[in-house]
Amino acid sequence: MPSEADAPLIKISCVSKYFDSFQALKSVSLDIGLGERVVVCGPSGSGKSTLIRCINRLEKYEDGEITVDGVVLSDARESLDKIRSSVGMVFQQFNLFPHLSVLDNLTLGPRRVYGLSDQQAKHRAMTYLERVRIPDQADKLPRQLSGGQQQRVAIARSLCMEPRILLFDEPTSALDPEMITEVLDVMTELAETGMTMVVVTHEMGFARRVADRMVFMDQGEIVEIATPEKFFTAPDSKRSQDFLKKILNH
């Protein structure tokens, strides 16, 4: 029996999810430990985004169970409070609040959810803006920033809630190539601080550098779980090999 401390932070057991008659997840199981960095990859429509959206209940699932930090996800208040306070998410389209300044984007959650004073929230926001290296943009509106800067603000906004787990849903897919690096650098630094991260991405260089484990999905199933070294050099399944051939050959 594993002790309490060894129990996985996120435990996904046999989760199935349907969009009408289309089955997006087919009995998916995955455990993620504290401090682990997991990169999820796979062809589009493979269910990778859906999977991580299930972890913070942006998607509901018909079958199976997910526990986060020992609490089973459900619509119960206790469960919602738990995921909300421990799981953060960074989106492909940033989803910053366009009518609020960068600073207000960051302080809104801490003020309303944790009841921080304006001063405390601002202090916390500036700490994380420095972490993502854009403290000088605090008073601007999101649309006055470049895509890369916006995504870094979005990461800082998530960090302001001080989550235990950070989910990334294709965080660089909407960025111009020259801005991808600055976002990946911030994510790499974050990984070095010991944050538990689940990242859906096509950035294989980043995956190779940062991931503890690679999860390869196809057609709603987890096909292969391996260390990056193994996954990129000698993947077991035919489907992984085909996928890697396609994305690494351009």
Next chain:
Amino acid sequence: MIRLIASGALVLTLSGCSGNWGWYVVNPSTPAGWTNLQFMATGAYYTLLLSVTAIVISVVAGLLIALPGLSDKPVLRAINRVYVETVRAVPILVLILWVYYGLPTLTGLTLSVFWAGVIALALSDSAFQAEIFRAGIQSIDKGQYEASHSISLNYRDTMRYVILPQAIRRILPALGNQLVYMLKMSSLVSVIGMQELTRRANELVVTEYRPLEIYTILVLEYLVLILIVSAGVRWLERRMKAAET
């Protein structure tokens, strides 16, 4: 401004074309004309008070009615639909009469002419406001809800700090239109005796027998009022746009 001068010029031209005008009835240089003019113009106070009170109430009511319409619970959506469809189907004039003469009998409350007018106008407008809010809120990208969810905001805070501030900016032109519409519809409250612009004009016509001049003044009164309000709404829109950049 140009439109204002043009409309004034139009009236002067019209009066020049025909011999049947009798402007003395509202001629500000004669004591009687000045009194009449004052009597008419002061009705604007009630027209404005009525319209603005009604629109404030109907905006709040419209928002409260729009929210269940956006729910994923069919029962709540049905309540929204029934309200909107029912209220929209009743002519405003009928609603005014019903609220003033019918509602007191039903509830035992006595309503002043002013509040009966406000309630009827607000009730009628609330259905339209609800539809405007619903469209405005629906136009906000679902990523905004997801981001709010991901930073743990509850429904109320999500609406208050994220969705509504953006939705209201988008629907502001439509709200401006509703205010203009309300200013015009408030003339119907004259039938229950509200001393607003239209009622005052009617009373003056009865004593002076000069409908052409008096109603022409009435038209101009509404025109000026609405042009001012429209300009105000446009100014507000520009200011909000400027604040964004």
